[in-house]
Amino acid sequence: MSQVAIRAGQKSVLITGCTPGGIGHAIAEEFHAKGVFVIASARRLEVLEELAAKGIATVALDVTSQESIAQCKEEVDRLTGGRLDFLVNNAGRTHTVPATDLDLDEVRTTFETNVFGVMAMCKAFVSLLINARGLIINIASIAAPSPYVFGSSYCASKGAVVSYSRCLRQELRPFDVRVTVVMAGTVRSNIANTVHQLVEGSLYEPIADLYTKRQKYSQTNQTMETSVFARQVVANALQPEVPLLLRTWFGRRDWFWCGGMSTMVWLGTILGEWILDTGAYRRFGLEKLRIYYGAMRKAKVGKNFD
Template sequence: MMQSGNKTETLQNGIIVVTGTSTGIGNATAKELASRGFYVLAGIRREIDADAVCGKNIEPVILDITNEAHIANLVRRIKEDPEKRPLRALVNNAAIEINAPLEVLHLSEWRRQFEVNVFGQVAMIQALLPELFESRGTIVNISSIGGKAAMAGYGPYASTKFALEGLSDALHRELEPFGVRVIVIEPGGVVSPMSAQVRIKAEKITHEMTPEHRSRYGGLMHAMVSLAESYIKDAVPAEKAGQIIADTLLTKRPRARYTIGRDAAMVRFLNWTLPDRVLDKILSRSTQAHYPK
């Protein structure tokens, strides 16, 4: 789609929408794509976040992907683009992460996470597909290696990413006959403000547990935080993740899925090759090593 003799002209004449660009992967991806010549409509939830993503070829737009009016405004902005640039791609990155044992996390928090991480992605795809059909564009869904294998305590976030993986599979097969590509990105540990918030969120959830829940899951919550913080030390910088995502958009024949980070590649390999019981033991051991002594 974007590899041709007039590549430079194509890049300079295309819009890409990236959601969730205030920080982390979304921010880095928006800046990387802009540096390569795309005009990026960068979704932010608050005006105050515009400064973090502003730059050449980047236009911050207020976009809460659970807000129908925001999505309608974005569609109007694309249709009324003064330069008549086509929409080349949608990078579905916006997400929230709240993890706790299934028994503990309130149902409203489960619903909120699905609203953003699944239904918000669907809303964006449905709204922008008419423009992507016209340009034979690309949809990039930012999943997680947690969408392939879920460790104890990570059920809420992982279940939304499993759902995103499934809908991406179906979408790929639905859109391929029309020339619209669907690519799934599965990051492992990436340095971002979301990863830095793990301890704060876990401590809040643990504090709100009943004594009975705390006796059952207090050790697991401690282990989840310790494990997450140990991953951060070797995590991929957000800028590197942004480069990988940009590279996939410039690949003539991209694969359906890409991992980011050695940890993601390893989990994906183990998930493919090992029986469930063996994988259970490996994941359980990695968690148990972080329980309080």
């Protein structure tokens, strides 16, 4: 870990998943620019050398490992004097596979990082957050309320983060610890670099081209630049606290919709689920698949679904 000393009275933040090219990396730089003492983390310390060179503290952290989390807490406790003003749970993985093709071991891996890692971090660092009357920032996604086709496992994991955060916010209110959920839209990131192939015999083989295109969707549709996203997230985190009734319009927001397409999805949650369903069905070309199998049935050839 890099050796950087916190100044008296300086606020501190721990950010998970700060690999270069990702959201966490940009958030670390933005908090640092705002004068906050930043502790950036990633599984491998060497990927954080650029941040360390800028005067940012770095620590190795695997959010799926209890031992790694415990070691990280010990180092953060020492660095900050037992206080933590912000915890940003950003570490995550994407998982773009049709629901009927899912490998459950892969699903468990997704939940270990996206859900259980968030829970474990909040449990481990709650005492430091209470000491500072701090703020937890959980990075969720607009995938949680929307039918993001071929992303059922990822959507479910982010939906779990949303529900967990909603309860966590109430349970920590007596201790003056707050919770913000970032409903992230499409943002420039390395998270979509992995491209999957359909499993043999998949129901979606007739639209394999659309499946391949879908895997890059977050990087090709109204994608917000990572630095812009980070700037908005940090600006919200540093806003003053206002009464709960006013938080939708003033001060720090409990629910912060940010990134490409986030406003559109937010409106969909208000106007009716049918809008999101219809939009997703059309946008991802599922009508093409319905027509294909309709023709196969009519001709009485092709797959037997018994």
